[in-house]
Amino acid sequence: SAPLFAAAPAADEPIEVIRPPQNINLGMVELGKKLYFDPRLSKSGFISCNSCHNLSMGGTDNIPTSIGDKWQQGPINAPTVLNSSLNVAQFWDGRAADLKAQAGGPIANPGEMGFTHTLAVNVLESIPGYVREFAQVFGSGKIDIEQVTSAIAEFEKTLVTPNSRFDQWLLGKADALTAQEQVGYQLFKSSGCVACHNGAAVGGNSFQKMGVVEPYKATSPAEGRSAVTGQDIDRFSFKVPTLRNVEMTYPYFHDGAANTLTEAVDIMGRLQLGRTFNAEENASIVAFLKTLTGDQPSFTLPILAPSSDSTPRPKPF
Amino acid sequence: SAPLFAAAPAADEPIEVIRPPQNINLGMVELGKKLYFDPRLSKSGFISCNSCHNLSMGGTDNIPTSIGDKWQQGPINAPTVLNSSLNVAQFWDGRAADLKAQAGGPIANPGEMGFTHTLAVNVLESIPGYVREFAQVFGSGKIDIEQVTSAIAEFEKTLVTPNSRFDQWLLGKADALTAQEQVGYQLFKSSGCVACHNGAAVGGNSFQKMGVVEPYKATSPAEGRSAVTGQDIDRFSFKVPTLRNVEMTYPYFHDGAANTLTEAVDIMGRLQLGRTFNAEENASIVAFLKTLTGDQPSFTLPILAPSSDSTPRPKPF
Ligand code: HEC
Ligand code: HEC
Ligand code: HEC
Ligand code: HEC
Ligand SMILES: [Ca+2]
Ligand SMILES: [Ca+2]
Ligand SMILES: [Ca+2]
Ligand SMILES: [Mg+2]
Numbered sequence A, B: 001s002a003p004l005f006a007a008a009p010a011a012d013e014p015i016e017v018i019r020p021p022q023n024i025n026l027g028m029v030e031l032g033k034k035l036y037f038d039p040r041l042s043k044s045g046f047i048s049c050n051s052c053h054n055l056s057m058g059g060t061d062n063i064p065t066s067i068g069d070k071w072q073q074g075p076i077n078a079p080t081v082l083n084s085s086l087n088v089a090q091f092w093d094g095r096a097a098d099l100k101a102q103a104g105g106p107i108a109n110p111g112e113m114g115f116t117h118t119l120a121v122n123v124l125e126s127i128p129g130y131v132r133e134f135a136q137v138f139g140s141g142k143i144d145i146e147q148v149t150s151a152i153a154e155f156e157k158t159l160v161t162p163n164s165r166f167d168q169w170l171l172g173k174a175d176a177l178t179a180q181e182q183v184g185y186q187l188f189k190s191s192g193c194v195a196c197h198n199g200a201a202v203g204g205n206s207f208q209k210m211g212v213v214e215p216y217k218a219t220s221p222a223e224g225r226s227a228v229t230g231q232d233i234d235r236f237s238f239k240v241p242t243l244r245n246v247e248m249t250y251p252y253f254h255d256g257a258a259n260t261l262t263e264a265v266d267i268m269g270r271l272q273l274g275r276t277f278n279a280e281e282n283a284s285i286v287a288f289l290k291t292l293t294g295d296q297p298s299f300t301l302p303i304l305a306p307s308s309d310s311t312p313r314p315k316p317f
Helices: A026-037 A099-108 A117-125 A128-138 A145-157 A165-170 A179-190 A261-273 A279-290 B026-037 B099-108 B117-125 B128-138 B145-157 B165-170 B179-190 B261-273 B279-290
Strands: A207-209 A237-239 B207-209 B237-239
Touching: A026 A128, A026 A145, A099 A117, A099 A145, A117 A128, A117 A145, A128 A145, A179 A279, A261 A279, B026 B128, B026 B145, B099 B117, B099 B145, B117 B128, B117 B145, B128 B145, B179 B279, B261 B279
Parallel strands: none
Antiparallel strands: A207 A237, B207 B237
16 A cells, blocks of 8 residues: 655554543542542552652652552562553563553552552542542442552553654655764664564563563572462563663663663663673664654643541651 | 721730741742751651651651661650740750750651761752852851751751631631531630630640640650759649641640640640530530641652762761
C-alpha cells in the first residue's frame, strides 16, 4: 500500500512509536489519580504511590532502593510507572500479571505502604468525597479493593510518554535527531542491544539474564525471575527495563548500582554482549538514549477530599 | 461614598475577603514551584516541602507531628502554607520574619530535610535545567541560597485561596451561606472568637496565649513565643493559626492533639473564652468554619530537570 506521508515513517525499525492511550475511562482516571497521590492509603498517612514513583521525576524516586514505611530500606530499585502499561508483566521478576494485579501490592507491603486492603478501604469509605466519586464511577456506594486497583491501573494507563524526539524521527522528521544521536542508534542496533530492548517501550517485553557473557556482581541478593518460575535457568533473569525516559530513571539496574547512563551502557556492552565501547561510541549511545525522553504526563495536581470525623487516623509513629 | 454593587459587600465585618495575589514575578514562581516539589533539596533525596505541606491536602501533612529525615518525629504540628503570606511572622512562635527567612530553615533542619544550604546549592548547580532557569530568572549563572529562598517564597505568595463561600457572601452573594452557617458566623463574632481570628486570614496576625481562661494540657513541651522573646509572659503564646481551609488542616493545635473541628471549637470556647457551647452551637460554628475553604491552588504538576552525571547523589540511608 502507498505511504501515507511524504516523509514516510520508518516501517522496519525495531523500536516503535508510543501511541497516546486508547480506550480510556476518564472518570476512573481522575479517581485513580487521586488515589495515586493519596498518602492515606498508607499506614503512616505519609507515603503515596507518588512518593516512590514521583511523576515529577520520571515516575521513579531516583534513589538506589526505595524508602518505605518507617524509613525501611527497600530490597530493589523502583522501576518507572511511565509506560508500564506496555510491560509484558509487572515487577522486575514479573510476579504481577498486569497493573491492576500490581496495584494492590504496595498498599499491603509492610516495607512499602505498610497498610492492609481492609484498612485502606475503611479509610476511603469514611471520606464523603471519595464515596461520591466511587459511586459516580462504579455506580455503587460500596467501595472495594478491586475498584481501588482498577482506578489506579486506569490512571497508570495514561502515563505514556509519546512525542519523544526519537518518535518524531520515526514519524518522518529527519532532523529530529543530531548526527551523533543517529550514530548512537545505529550502534544500538548493530551491536545487538535491540535484541532485548525493542518495541514501543524499548524493553519491558521479555525477561533476560543479567550477565549473559560475564556475571553481574549485584549489590542486592535478588535472583529475579526464578522466584516466580522456580526454575534454576531463570536465576538472575529480570524483566528488561523500558529505556523510554531512561535519562530520568537513574540510578540503573535492579540494584540501582549504576549512577550514570555512561556506566550502564558500558556494563550492558560488556556483560550482555561481550563488547567494550570506546568513549565516543558510548557517548553516541547515551546521546541516542536521551532522545527517548517523551512528553511527561501533564495534569493538574489533584486536590484530595478531606477526611471526616470518623476517618481512622494514620499511625505515623 | 456610594456603594459600588447593588448587593454591597459587607464593609464592617471583622473578616476580610482574600484577594488574588498581587505583584507576582511569574518566572520566580515557576522556579519556586519546582524547588518546592524537589526532594533533591533534602539529604535523603526523598523529602520536599510538599512532603509536609502537601498541596493536595490543604498545604499540610494531616498528621499530628511531621515525619522528617530518617523518619524522625517532629516536635510540632506543621501549619498550612496556604495563605501563609498573610501571616505577621512565620512558625508557631514567629521566629522567622517572613517566607523568605522561613524557607531556608527546613532544608538545613536535621529533623526535617537534614541537608545544608551549601550542599543544596551544589546539587542545583550540577543540574543544567536549573542553572538555565536560575540564569533566566535572576540574570546570573551563579546559584545562591538567597535566590533559592526568594523563589520558594514567591511561589508561596501564590498559595492564597480566594473565592470561599464565605468570601462570596462577604462580596454580596446573600445565599452563599446557609442559615446554619450564618448562625455559626454570628456566634463566632458574638462569643469573641474574632478577637483573635480576624482579618483576611481569619488569624495569622497576632500571638496569643493558648489557655487564657483555663490552661491547655499540651502533649508537646513547646512553649511558643517565649522562645523568641525570652519573656515569661509569652510562655504558651502561639501565633493564632489562620482558619482559612481549616476543614483541611486537621489535626488541630500546635501539638496536633485535636482530631476534629468539633473538638477544637469546644476547646477554644472553654479555654480561651470560658464558654461551653452546646452541641447545636458547636455544629453551627463548625459549619461556618467549613465555608472558609477557598479555591485550592491549581497548577500543573511540575516536571523536574534530571540530575547530571556530576550531581552529588542523595544519602537516603
Ligand atoms: C516504598 C516505595 C514504593 C511505593 C510506596 C510504591 N511502590 Fe511501586 N514499586 C516499588 C518498587 C521497589 C518496585 C519494584 C519491586 C519489584 O520489582 O520487586 C515497584 C514496582 C512497581 C510497578 C512495576 C513496574 C515494572 O516495570 O515492573 C508498578 C506499576 C508500581 N510499582 C506501581 C505502584 C503503585 C500504583 C503504587 C501505589 C499503590 C506503588 N507502586 C507504591 C516501590 C514503591
Ligand atoms: C540479553 C539481553 C540484553 C541485551 C543484549 C542488552 N540489555 Fe540492557 N538490560 C537488560 C536487562 C535484563 C536489564 C536489567 C538488568 C538488571 O537490572 O539487573 C537491562 C538494563 C539496561 C539499562 C538500565 C535500565 C534501567 O532503567 O535500569 C540500560 C541503560 C540498558 N540496559 C541499555 C542497554 C544497551 C545500550 C545495550 C547494548 C549495548 C543493552 N542494554 C543490551 C537486557 C539486555
Ligand atoms: C519534615 C517536615 C517539613 C518539611 C520537609 C518542611 N516543613 Fe515547613 N513546617 C514544618 C513544621 C513542623 C512547621 C512548624 C514549625 C514551627 O512552627 O516551629 C513548619 C512551618 C512552615 C511554615 C510556617 C507557616 C506558619 O504559619 O507559621 C512555612 C511557610 C513552611 N513551613 C514552609 C516550608 C517550605 C517552603 C519547606 C521546604 C523548603 C518546608 N516548609 C519543609 C514541617 C516541614
Ligand atoms: C485569645 C485568643 C483566641 C480566641 C479568643 C480564640 N482563639 Fe482559636 N486559637 C488561638 C490560638 C493561639 C490557637 C492556637 C493554639 C495552639 O495551637 O496551641 C487557636 C487555634 C484555633 C483552632 C485550631 C486551628 C489549627 O489549625 O490548629 C481553631 C479551629 C480555633 N482556634 C477556633 C476558634 C474558635 C471557634 C474560637 C471561639 C470559640 C476561638 N478559636 C477563639 C487563639 C484564640
Ligand atoms: Ca532506576
Ligand atoms: Ca493542623
Ligand atoms: Ca493545569
Ligand atoms: Mg509508588
